[in-house]
Amino acid sequence: MSTRFPIARLALRSIASRRASAALTCCAVALSVLLVLGVQEMRESARQSFASTIAGTDLLVGPRTSGVNLLLYAVFRIGQPSNNVSWQSYERFATAPGVDWSIPLSLGDSYRGHAVVGTTEAYFRHFRYGRDSRLEMTAGQAFGAGTEAVLGAAAARELDHDVGDEIVIAHGLGATSFLKHDRHPVTVAGILAPTGTVADRAVYVSLATLDRVHETATPSFAPAPADDGGHDHGTAAESGEAGEHGGPGEITAFLLGLESRVQVLRLQRTINEYADEPLTAVIPAVALFELWSVIGVAENALLAVGALAVLTGLVGMLVAILGTLNERRREMAILRSVGARPRQVFLLLVSEAGLLAGAGALLGVALKTAVLGALASPIQTRTGILLESVWPGSAEAVVVAVVTAAGLALGALPAWRAYRNSLADGMTIRL
Amino acid sequence: MTSAIRLAASLALLLAASSAPGQDAPKLTWEEMVPAKTSSDPLAVTSSAPVLALDGRTVQLPGFIVPLESDEGGLISEFLLVPYFGACIHVPPPPPNQLVYVTLEEAFNLVSLQQPYWIEGTLQVEEYSSEVADSHYTMRAERISKYNY
Numbered sequence: 001m002s003t004r005f006p007i008a009r010l011a012l013r014s015i016a017s018r019r020a021s022a023a024l025t026c027c028a029v030a031l032s033v034l035l036v037l038g039v040q041e042m043r044e045s046a047r048q049s050f051a052s053t054i055a056g057t058d059l060l061v062g063p064r065t066s067g068v069n070l071l072l073y074a075v076f077r078i079g080q081p082s083n084n085v086s087w088q089s090y091e092r093f094a095t096a097p098g099v100d101w102s103i104p105l106s107l108g109d110s111y112r113g114h115a116v117v118g119t120t121e122a123y124f125r126h127f128r129y130g131r132d133s134r135l136e137m138t139a140g141q142a143f144g145a146g147t148e149a150v151l152g153a154a155a156a157r158e159l160d161h162d163v164g165d166e167i168v169i170a171h172g173l174g175a176t177s178f179l180k181h182d183r184h185p186v187t188v189a190g191i192l193a194p195t196g197t198v199a200d201r202a203v204y205v206s207l208a209t210l211d212r213v214h215e216t217a218t219p220s221f222a223p224a225p226a227d228d229g230g231h232d233h234g235t236a237a238e239s240g241e242a243g244e245h246g247g248p249g250e251i252t253a254f255l256l257g258l259e260s261r262v263q264v265l266r267l268q269r270t271i272n273e274y275a276d277e278p279l280t281a282v283i284p285a286v287a288l289f290e291l292w293s294v295i296g297v298a299e300n301a302l303l304a305v306g307a308l309a310v311l312t313g314l315v316g317m318l319v320a321i322l323g324t325l326n327e328r329r330r331e332m333a334i335l336r337s338v339g340a341r342p343r344q345v346f347l348l349l350v351s352e353a354g355l356l357a358g359a360g361a362l363l364g365v366a367l368k369t370a371v372l373g374a375l376a377s378p379i380q381t382r383t384g385i386l387l388e389s390v391w392p393g394s395a396e397a398v399v400v401a402v403v404t405a406a407g408l409a410l411g412a413l414p415a416w417r418a419y420r421n422s423l424a425d426g427m428t429i430r431l
Numbered sequence: 432m433t434s435a436i437r438l439a440a441s442l443a444l445l446l447a448a449s450s451a452p453g454q455d456a457p458k459l460t461w462e463e464m465v466p467a468k469t470s471s472d473p474l475a476v477t478s479s480a481p482v483l484a485l486d487g488r489t490v491q492l493p494g495f496i497v498p499l500e501s502d503e504g505g506l507i508s509e510f511l512l513v514p515y516f517g518a519c520i521h522v523p524p525p526p527p528n529q530l531v532y533v534t535l536e537e538a539f540n541l542v543s544l545q546q547p548y549w550i551e552g553t554l555q556v557e558e559y560s561s562e563v564a565d566s567h568y569t570m571r572a573e574r575i576s577k578y579n580y
Binding site: 047048050051052055056058130131260261262263264265266268269283285286288289290292293 | 497498499500501502503504505507509510511513523524525527530532541543544557565567
């Protein structure tokens with residue numbers, strides 16, 4: 001019997017005969033699927049990008065503030081530093097027993113909208129991201145003591161700079177500043193390999209360079225003896241004029257790596273209770289975890305909104321199918337008259353609903369691929385978030401399966417009505 | 432027939448393997464991780480050294496988690512296990528024999544910093560004699576389960 005009634009083909013034909021309303025229904029489902037997939041994708045990519053930004057650092061130290069805030073501005077460069085850390089405090093803890101390495105960070109300047117990070121070449125030797133990956137240079141080398149800069153991969157690409165180019169750092173964080181340190185151009189010494197994190201978007205200069213462009217009273221930064229990694233000292237003579245010792249007056253924050261991670265709680269306590277300056281030391285993994293706890297609520301709310309949008313789309317489809325049931329009573333009667341059973345009428349409507357929902361979901365996946373594909377590069381430029389999996393994967397397959405299943409399940413409602421109708425109407429119809 | 436027996440045997444093995452560690456590993460308390468006082472004076476300073484006899488013992492230990500490292504998905508892969516929550520802020524940190532440096536085979540999803548867990552694995556005493564680092568416990572966690580009050 002069922003061979004005489006190829007349900008799937010009938011359903012397709014039936015949908016084809018009402019193209020306009022079917023297409024609109026499909027679009028409603030597709031848009032809702034686009035919403036839920038887009039939210040999910042952004043959520044995962046943001047999380048991955050944040051979690052990959054810092055690794056292998058035992059303590060992040062800054063002025064007295066909350067741990068999450070310190071992590072946000074010192075590592076992710078979101079928001080503004082509230083205060084600075086004195087160079088004395090940095091030296092005190094960078095040379096504390098048990099400290100293996102330290103990286104000072106000085107933020108607050110920009111180059112054409114890219115954050116300028118003042119640091120030492122310890123940054124390139126000790127900073128880790130992702131799963132304990134080190135920073136690599138694609139061109140040139142780390143800066144020595146001279147007025148040189150290293151560009152993140154994205155910064156170099158967007159600014160179209162190469163090794164040897166001269167750049168002028170602007171004061172402040174905007175895309176431009178009307179107080180430019182024009183007299184102190186900086187030469188690009190190296191370009192970092194892409195990391196997929198915010199490190200790609202920054203311009204790195206030595207603390208001495210930053211001081212020089214600011215022309216502060218204590219301009220020179222002498223690298224600590226422990227930092228002697230055999231880099232080129234040829235440019236050291238240039239900066240030597242300003243003084244042999246002492247560092248910049250203040251830095252924004254610093255990172256510490258310990259010889260033994262077990263000591264981290266004790267050192268954290270010591271720094272937090274440091275009487276000479278109010279400081280905050282946080283374990284990056286703990287601050288990151290706290291950040292997830294805050295963001296998690298918003299993420300779940302967004303996902304719930306997405307899920308509700310999908311449900312709305314499917315209910316819209318249900319309304320469209322139910323609305324046509326009366327005008328299709330004659331069609332059902334004809335089907336019955338050529339031998340279709342009420343069961344087959346039921347199946348026909350269920351499969352129509354399933355087809356519409358499935359097609360809508362597939363269209364949604366296609367839309368999401370197209371939209372995110374087009375937006376991936378601007379999103380990375382603006383936020384530093386790298387959209388990892390623009391191509392559909394298992395998550396998309398699950399969404400398509402769930403939406404199709406939900407469509408089939410909801411389709412049972414009009415199908416049941418049609419089934420009852422066709423039982424009552426038989427082959428004749430009283431309208 | 433033989434295949435059926437083999438299947439049954441492997442099933443039994445599988446069951447034994449999955450349930451055995453939970454029953455076998457003895458539960459350890461944090462008090463047992465402090466060496467016994469040598470003097471009867473209640474004011475005597477308690478040692479912060481680990482108990483060497485615990486080296487190599489497979490145990491279950493309850494505690495709170497201070498994350499040290501997380502992977503790209505935000506799952507925790509290294510942490511310090513401490514006997515009380517807030518070990519990082521309100522009070523002096525626990526002495527070296529009251530924390531365990533735990534590494535994980537597979538990163539796990541920490542629900543909340545306030546949630547205590549049972550950690551099961553083999554304790555090891557990492558001996559140091561330098562002035563900056565102390566001897567301490569380390570553990571390669573084999574199983575982690577929520578602690579139910």
